[in-house]
Amino acid sequence: MPLTVDLTGLPEPVVRQVHSIVDRARQESPGSVPAALSPRYVSDPNPTLEEFRALLEQMASRSSGQSLPADFSRADIYDDHD
Secondary structure, three states: OOOOOOOOOOOHHHHHHHHHHHHHHHHHOOOOOOHHHOOOOOOOOOOOHHHHHHHHHHHHHOOOOOOOOOOOOHHHOOOOOO
């Protein structure tokens, strides 16, 4: 089972229900999961510019500092199907 759930594109009532389920689960078992490992919402379809910049900074701070080669492409991942 994946540790994250992408809520992008789901109707607002569904997103609210998922948030409610997660909040209840956290309240019912406080301290069972360290905050650093608790579920986080991966995407917000409409972040403000400030939120977007903060997310980019957060991602950059977690980076290993390594990057893919400039010539990296799908061919490096997928086998040739011809």
